[in-house]
Amino acid sequence: MDRERRYPSDLTDAEWAFVEPMLPSPQWMGRPEKHPRRAIVDGILYVVRTGCAWRYLPIDFPPWQTVYSHFQRWNRRGVTDRILTELREQVRLAHDRQPQPTAGIIDSQSVRAADTVHSDTRGFDSGNKVNGRKRFIVTDTLGLLVTVWVLAASWQDRDGAKGAADPARVRRLRVRRPSGRLGPRHPAHHPGDRPETRRPARIHRAPPPLGRGTRAP
Known part of the structure; x- marks a missing residue:
């Protein structure tokens, strides 16, 4: 059963509808997932928003080890990068930018x-x-x-x-x-040099929108 939404950082239904399709599909073999994914994402966002250590997650979220391990796994698979990119593109288009x-x-x-x-x-x-x-x-x-x-x-x-x-x-x-x-x-x-670089690359971080600024457990 999913948890009650009670924190300002919790996803709305519309936000969850945007995020959910970008999460990896559950493994079809093995044990079913014990905790709802929405509750796990809410736990990640709580850490990002409050800046608390993972170990200090309130008890109405899944265990902090579960939330942290999902964040690490999704981050390694580029899920947070994809969500960040999609959100940034939508905002830029809304401002008539490329x-x-x-x-x-x-x-x-x-x-x-x-x-x-x-x-x-x-x-x-x-x-x-x-x-x-x-x-x-x-x-x-x-x-x-x-x-x-x-x-x-x-x-x-x-x-x-x-x-x-x-x-x-x-x-x-x-x-x-x-x-x-x-x-x-x-x-x-250096004098005469341009204060910019024209070539840049892949995002490496910890939590944007699912995490940047997050602390290690």
Whole structure:
């Protein structure tokens, strides 16, 4: 039986009708799924919206291990990328834009990591005095998410920006850095160079719309 909808982050019926067809089909062999998929997606969105650790999911959701494992599996299979792309294209078309963006903006943000985040994947950002992770976020000119690259907070902005705007991560996108914040020593900021890259590639992240900004369990 599905759970009662009680949180602002829960999907509406219309939103679920949009998301459900993009989820992988259940395996036809093996044990039937114990928990409704809509409840699992609601659990993912609760973590994304509130920023809580997976272990702190309220008890009216499926067990946090189930929610987290589904998120990891769907993320590896590109499901979150597909949902993000479909949503972004619909919003762009509603604003009389081409479905695919051709220009974007990159910026970084250091955030404290949960106690459960392994020490190998966190670091100290001496500039912002933050011990945790740093996310490099690329958006289009409407502010819609294109990609997120999550690293230890100890990474230099210029190095993380170079990776986030790599051709393998952002396709056909000219990316500019706001106010030169992402490192004056980055090659894109040398005098006479263009502060953008014309080739970008595939999205690597954790939760957009199903997760970006999510913390490890």
